[in-house]
Amino acid sequence: MQTIVVPGEKLSDSIIRIQNSTVINGKTYSTIVGLFSSDKNTLIPLEGLWHPAYGDTVIGIIEEYRLNSYVVNLNSPYKGILITKYVQDQLKKGDLIEASVKELDKTKTVVLMRSRRLTGGKIISITPSKVPRVLGKGNNMINEIEQSTKSSILIGHNGVIWLKGGDMKLATDAIFRIQEEAHTSGLTDRIKGMLTSGS
């Protein structure tokens, strides 16, 4: 059984180890709006920010060029840093890139590697905590969208999604619908229906 909980709502009368919770006087409380499952002992944020981790794929926009690095807007409170000597493309302000997270420094600056410039297409951003739902189990959700819309889609763990070609509007609508309905069951079937009926 999953229930929607809000900050300050009691999850347990005892101390349980679970993300996004806090313990006060030996009892455990939620710190977020999330989906709580007591049997699986999980609390998934319904809104939330991206917490960078090593190896995450990200999509970002080049914001400025410094002495030996590019600064990248990653749809996050923290900037990405791309060291120029590891970058093959000539990049300029406003360019879109895909990259992966190499390391996080103490100030939470995200150092990136393996960057690639993305040309054309468009980007949209969603709540990062909904990214797994958009990907689907074994990527089945995103594969379904790509096949039906003939759009090429790249998903960053930071919630930024790049789309190019095909029916981008239908693909965008489908992704936003997944974001909005991520906490419901039967979502995969509804999205399939939406993609085949084209609306």
Added chain:
Amino acid sequence: MYIQSATKEFINDLISSGKREDGRALDQYREIKLTKGVIENAEGSAMALFGNTKVLAGVKIGIGEPMKDKPNEGNIMTSAELLPMASAEYEMGPPSPDAIEVARVIDRGIRAAGMIDTSSLFIEKDKVWEIFIDVYVLNYDGNLFDAGTTAAVTALLSARMPKLEGESVVREGLNSKLKTNNTVTSCTFAKAANKIFIDPDANEEEFMDTRITIANDGKEIRAMQKGLWGGMTAKELEYATDLSFEKHKELKSIINKTLGE
């Protein structure tokens, strides 16, 4: 919300093939929702939604002194606040040049069209009625000029007129209305990929080359404002002007419907 932009290439490709991201035609407004009387404390008020652009206009009427150069006329003062909550790009602090431009363009249309006869606001020597129009931008998704004008005009058209009793202004329990002469509307056009389109959203505004706002009262052009660095041909201006008169009917009927509710 940190990233909400498409790319210039993407917008230009769409516009040059006569399409837009949300599926609109180039000469089509977004869905417009208009409500009057949302702030009972104000003499007049209206909320306008142009897609995700959300603007609230409030009208207050009080007593003041006339301007030195117009001793026999009342005052109209229009301000706009781009609230910092309305966009990640807006900042706390004094009004930005963008906010001032929005306020002045709205003001010019209303003033030039003679919507309010300022000489009727004269009370006695050194004493006139002052009309304050405040445009509050609650959420930004492009085209503040048209949303702001629509909200401000609707607020004026629905405003009640206070009464002077001795030295004090009575604002409650009255059914007298502020006298207005006509309905002015504003149409904003953007240009990108050498095409003209109406009612740009935030993405389109980010990548447009130029912009023009045309206010008319259904009979004559009353105010215009061109913005940004790009140029515009006489032919494009003519097209925009013609369309602004056609759209005047559309906007006016939305305003009238709201006033009748």
Added chain:
Amino acid sequence: MGSTQDKPQLMINGKRLDGRGPADLRSIKIEPNVVKNAAGSAYIEWGKNKIIAAVHGPKEALPKHFADPERAIIKCRYMMAPFSSLEEHGRTGPNRRSIEISKVTKEVFENVVMLELFPNTEIDIFVEVLQGDGGTRAAGITAAAVAMALSGIPMTDIPYAVSAGKIGDTVVLDMDKLEDNYSDADMPVAVKPLDNEILLLQMDGSFTKEQLKQAISMITDAGKAIREVQEKAIRKPYEQIIEKYQK
């Protein structure tokens, strides 16, 4: 505090002018997610008060020397719209009152938001009073708490606020503008409901020690109802969608 001359009678047979008893709140409604571009937002109608609260961030702290390497900083702007009152057109821009309210509002949230999760960043809280009728700082804090929860920024609890006052010798809750103008005490209080910790308290007028005690207990009693409205607003966007597919 208003003058004692021309003081209207605010309580008749234990009832207030709008029919409320001393401990009754005005009606409170909260609508979630009214500002699309904000991380979280809420519109509150509390009696005749109409207020929008929104949260932006966390984002890079600016100017940079404001940044704290250990935690996020909070900035707050509380502002009354120039058309918000039934009287004269208000002056635009911040004044001493709005700057003080911004500061105490910020301090309420510094207590509950888990700032240590976002070092070097800032979180912005905006409270815009579109229509005011007494108790706007309390209503603003109550709405901002909903906006904060909806933004996904972790917090230990959802604070609420309400003010207590005194009409004659009667301690009352949630005064409107008219009552506030002629009251004998006014005390806005913000509370963290989990442990009833007081996060904001301002007071002027006169209270006996007993009256203060009574006022605090009236506030925490009423807090349960306020918390319920807040929770309902936070759950609404998600529950609406669940209901849609359960039919």
